[in-house]
Amino acid sequence: MAVEIPKEKWSGTVREVTLGATREQGGTRTRTLTVGGETAMPHHAFEGSFPHPPALALEVRDRKPTDWSPLLLQAWGAAMDDPAAWAKAAEQAGAELIFLTLSATLADGKANTAANARAVVRKVLEATGLPLAVIGPGQAEIDNELIVAAAEEGKGERLLIGTCEDKNYRTIVAGALANDHVVQSKTPMDVNLSKQLVILIHDMGLPLERIIMDPTTGALGYGIEYGYSVMERLRLAALQGDSMTQQPLIVTPGEEGWKVKEAKVGEGVPAAWGDWNRRALNWEALTANALIYAGADIIVLRHPETLRRLRGVVDALMAA
Amino acid sequence: MALTGLEIYKLLPQTNCKECSFPTCLAFAMKLAAKQAELKACPYVSEESKAKLEAASAPPIRLVEIAGDDGKLAVGNETVLFRHEKTFFHRPGLFLRVKDSLPAEEIKKQVAAADAFKADYVGIPLTLDGYAIEAASGDPAAFAGAVKAVRAASKKPLILLTSKPDVAKAWLEAASGTRPLLHAADASNWEAMAEVAKAAKVPLVARAETLDDLATLTQSLTKAGLEDLVLDPGVKGPKDSLEKLTTLRRLAIKKNFRPLGFPIITFPGAGGKADDVLLAAEHIAKYAGFIVLDTFDPASLYGLLVLRQNIYTDPQKPIQVQPGMYEINNPKDDSPVLVTTNFSITYFAIANEVEGSGWPAWLVVTDAEGMSVLTAWAAGKFDSERIAKAVKTVGVEGKVKHRKVIIPGHVAVLSGELEGDLPGWTIMVGPREAVDIGAFLKAMWVN
Numbered sequence A: 001m002a003v004e005i006p007k008e009k010w011s012g013t014v015r016e017v018t019l020g021a022t023r024e025q026g027g028t029r030t031r032t033l034t035v036g037g038e039t040a041m042p043h044h045a046f047e048g049s050f051p052h053p054p055a056l057a058l059e060v061r062d063r064k065p066t067d068w069s070p071l072l073l074q075a076w077g078a079a080m081d082d083p084a085a086w087a088k089a090a091e092q093a094g095a096e097l098i099f100l101t102l103s104a105t106l107a108d109g110k111a112n113t114a115a116n117a118r119a120v121v122r123k124v125l126e127a128t129g130l131p132l133a134v135i136g137p138g139q140a141e142i143d144n145e146l147i148v149a150a151a152e153e154g155k156g157e158r159l160l161i162g163t164c165e166d167k168n169y170r171t172i173v174a175g176a177l178a179n180d181h182v183v184q185s186k187t188p189m190d191v192n193l194s195k196q197l198v199i200l201i202h203d204m205g206l207p208l209e210r211i212i213m214d215p216t217t218g219a220l221g222y223g224i225e226y227g228y229s230v231m232e233r234l235r236l237a238a239l240q241g242d243s244m245t246q247q248p249l250i251v252t253p254g255e256e257g258w259k260v261k262e263a264k265v266g267e268g269v270p271a272a273w274g275d276w277n278r279r280a281l282n283w284e285a286l287t288a289n290a291l292i293y294a295g296a297d298i299i300v301l302r303h304p305e306t307l308r309r310l311r312g313v314v315d316a317l318m319a320a
Numbered sequence B: 001m002a003l004t005g006l007e008i009y010k011l012l013p014q015t016n017c018k019e020c021s022f023p024t025c026l027a028f029a030m031k032l033a034a035k036q037a038e039l040k041a042c043p044y045v046s047e048e049s050k051a052k053l054e055a056a057s058a059p060p061i062r063l064v065e066i067a068g069d070d071g072k073l074a075v076g077n078e079t080v081l082f083r084h085e086k087t088f089f090h091r092p093g094l095f096l097r098v099k100d101s102l103p104a105e106e107i108k109k110q111v112a113a114a115d116a117f118k119a120d121y122v123g124i125p126l127t128l129d130g131y132a133i134e135a136a137s138g139d140p141a142a143f144a145g146a147v148k149a150v151r152a153a154s155k156k157p158l159i160l161l162t163s164k165p166d167v168a169k170a171w172l173e174a175a176s177g178t179r180p181l182l183h184a185a186d187a188s189n190w191e192a193m194a195e196v197a198k199a200a201k202v203p204l205v206a207r208a209e210t211l212d213d214l215a216t217l218t219q220s221l222t223k224a225g226l227e228d229l230v231l232d233p234g235v236k237g238p239k240d241s242l243e244k245l246t247t248l249r250r251l252a253i254k255k256n257f258r259p260l261g262f263p264i265i266t267f268p269g270a271g272g273k274a275d276d277v278l279l280a281a282e283h284i285a286k287y288a289g290f291i292v293l294d295t296f297d298p299a300s301l302y303g304l305l306v307l308r309q310n311i312y313t314d315p316q317k318p319i320q321v322q323p324g325m326y327e328i329n330n331p332k333d334d335s336p337v338l339v340t341t342n343f344s345i346t347y348f349a350i351a352n353e354v355e356g357s358g359w360p361a362w363l364v365v366t367d368a369e370g371m372s373v374l375t376a377w378a379a380g381k382f383d384s385e386r387i388a389k390a391v392k393t394v395g396v397e398g399k400v401k402h403r404k405v406i407i408p409g410h411v412a413v414l415s416g417e418l419e420g421d422l423p424g425w426t427i428m429v430g431p432r433e434a435v436d437i438g439a440f441l442k443a444m445w446v447n
C-alpha cells in the first residue's frame, strides 16, 4: 500500500553566521566557516535544506590546563605546552574552528592579563588559517578585560568572542562592534533567557548575522536533557518564525563531558563503568552526538578521537 | 483518529451539570481533547459514546509487552515527538545479540557475564533488558539448545531472530513459559510466521525495507489475527534511521495511521560502517522501542543506559531530593559542612564524590526548586538568603563545633553576602566541580 509521507513545512529559517575573514575580507584566515541556514528540524533532510554541516571545533587553551583528564593530556602530548602548536595539532586533527579559551590565571597563579591574551591570540592566528573563537574563563570581570584586548588584537578576523552573558554583554558586544567580530550569547538552559539576551545584544546595534547562541550544555548523566530540550524548543521556535531564536547554536560537550567523574578519573570507580579510556571517549561522544540531533551548529570537543567519530556521523547525516 | 474538542462535545450529554468540575460540557470536551482530563470524570456519558470515545483514544502506538522467566518489558504507547511536549514514557529495551552457532557453554558464559552487569545511576539500577538469540546455524535443534543455554544463565526477556518458521517453532517451544518477541515476518514468510506467533501467543516483528511494504505487511498480519506487532524498517545509518523513525512516529501520532502504529526494533550494529554506539544512541533519542546491540562492553553500555534514563526523564518534573541535612561516612563534630542544591543529579554527584573520597561530612541540601547550582543561582533560587536559611534550620549548628561552611565554587560571588547572613561562620569557597571535592578537602580542611 502507498503510505502518504507527512512532511512539515516551516516558515522560518535559521540565520547563517560566518566566522573568520580572509585577506580580501580584511582578515588573514585561509578559510571561513558558515553555519546555520537550516529550514527544518535537525537533519530532517527529507523535508528541508541543510546548507552547512554542523561544524566540529576543538578546544585549545592559552596554557596547559592543570585540571584536565590524563587521557586528554596523553592525546595532545607536548603540543599542549604551546597554544600555537596545540592549534596546529587541532587543525591537523580535523577541526574547522579553533576554540581558544583563556585561563583566569597565569601559570604562576597571578591573574591573567590583557597583554597575555593579546600575545596568545596573535600566536594562534599565526599558527593556523582556521577561524578562531576566543573565550574568557567565564567570570564576567576577567572576561571583560581579556576579551576586549583579544578582540582588538584580532580586529577584522571575524572572531567568535565570549563569554557574552547577561552580566557583561555590553562590554563584549562593544568589543565585537568595534572590531568586526561575532559574539557567543550564553544563557543558562532557558528558552526565554536565550531569546532575551539576543534581543539585548541586537539592541546595541550588533547585526543578528553576528550572534551565535550558547544555550549551555549539560553532560550525559548531569543534565544533558535540559539543554537538549531547550535546543529543540529554540529550534522549533526558530522554524515557526520567531526571529530572535533563529541564531545558530553552539554547544560545549567537550568541556562538560570531560569534567564529570565518568570521563575524568579511572580509579576508585565502579567496575560496571567498564574500561576508562573507552568510557571517557564515549562520554564526550554520546553527549555531543545527542546534541547534533537537538540542533547543534557548532560542537566544541576536546579529544581528537571524538572529533573523528563525530565526523563520521556528520558526514553520514549530510550525505546526498 | 484523535477527536477534536467539538467532536467530543457532540458525544457528551450537553447538560452542563458541572459534576466533572468543569463549567460546561464544552470546557470538559476541550480538556479531554488536550488529554488534560479523563472521561470517567463525567458520570452521565452514555455507553455508546463511551465506546466511540475509547476507540478513538486507543494509543496511536500500540503498547507491546514481552516477558522472560522473571521481568518484563513494555514499549510503545508514546504520545509525542519531542520530550518537552509531555514526556517519553516507555524506555526502549537494550538487548544483546547471542548467536546459536556458539557452543552452549560459551553462550552461558557470555550471557552470565552480561547479565551480571549492573550500574547505579542516581540511585537507579541500570541493567541490560534481555538477549536476542540469532539462529545463525539454521538448525532448529541448535537454536533450541541456545535458547535453553540463555535461559539457564538469565531470566530476562528474549528476542528470537529467525526467518524460518520451523526454527521459530522449535525455539518457541524451548522458550515456553515466557513471552519472547519473534523476529521476523517478511513478504515471503509472513503467513507461516503469523501462524507460529499466533499459536504461541507472542508478538511478531514485521520486517520490510520501505514503509509502503511495511504497511502492506502489517495489514496482512492484522487480518491474520495478530495484534501485537513490532516494526523493523531495516534502517541503515544515522540518516536513514532518522528519516524512517521520525516518519513512523509522525504517522502514528499526528495521522493516527494504524498500520504503522507499533513500536520499532533496530539493529545499530548491522549498519555496516556506522559507529554502532552512536547509532544506538540516536535510536534511543529518536524513537526506537527495542535496540539489539552486537557487543557487550560496559564502557559503552553504561553511557547508553544513562542516556536512555536522561531522555526518558519527565521534563515537567525535575528530579529532586528532599532539602535537609545528609550525613555521609558517619560525620562527627569536626567534619566539614558542605552546601548544595536539591537537584538530584547535583546531589548525587556530590554525595557520591564525598562518599568515595572517604571524608565524613555533613551535606546541607537547600531548596533550590530542583535546579542545579548554576541554574538555580541564575534564577535566584540559590542565593545567600536561601543558603543561610538552610544552614540555620537543618540543625547543623548543634552537630559541629566548628563554624565553617563550604559553598560551591560556582557561587563564589555569594561568599561576602553570606558572611553577613551567617554571622559567626567562615565561608569557604569549594571547587566548581564535584569531582574535585576530595582533593579540595585534602588540601583545605585542616582541623
Ligand code: SF4
Pocket (backbone or CB within 6 Å): B012, B013, B014, B015, B016, B017, B018, B019, B020, B021, B022, B023, B024, B025, B028, B041, B042, B043, B044, B045
Ligand atoms: S459532568 Fe458530564 S454532563 Fe456534566 S458538565 Fe461535565 S461533561 Fe457535561
